[in-house]
Amino acid sequence: MKKLILVVLLASLFACRKDIDNDNELPKKLQDVISNTTCVHDPVLGKYLLDGEVVYIMNWTQPMSEQGPAFYDKDGNEMSPTFSYNTLELIKIVWKCKP
Numbered sequence: 001m002k003k004l005i006l007v008v009l010l011a012s013l014f015a016c017r018k019d020i021d022n023d024n025e026l027p028k029k030l031q032d033v034i035s036n037t038t039c040v041h042d043p044v045l046g047k048y049l050l051d052g053e054v055v056y057i058m059n060w061t062q063p064m065s066e067q068g069p070a071f072y073d074k075d076g077n078e079m080s081p082t083f084s085y086n087t088l089e090l091i092k093i094v095w096k097c098k099p
Contacts, residue, residue, distance in 0.1 A: 026094060029076025030056060039097035041067065049089040055079070056094070 026034075030045070037043050041062035048055050054074040060067045071079045 027074070027076030030072060033058070033070075033072075033076070034095050042097055044093055044097075045095040047091040047094050049091055050087060054091070055088075057088075
């Protein structure tokens with residue numbers, strides 16, 4: 001019985017990290033980022049269109065978070081934002097932590 005409780009607890013701890021929308025379409029580097037991201041401050045990864053190019057933005061939705069957004073190119077490489085938010089078009093939310 002103790003083993004069953006332990007398994008259920010471990011599964012519930014990692015459940016929020018596995019909520020990836022179509023795991024195959026995300027670059028491997030972003031899959032690694034997601035697997036190493038904790039669910040503190042409710043992180044969300046969005047897929048956006050910027051001047052015809054796909055970019056990904058990781059943002060934290062809790063107002064208490066002091067973490068700013070992280071930007072990634074279509075291959076999952078970190079990039080510096082060199083654009084205005086007004087030029088972004090959200091394609092879809094590809095991952096978010098669900099408690």
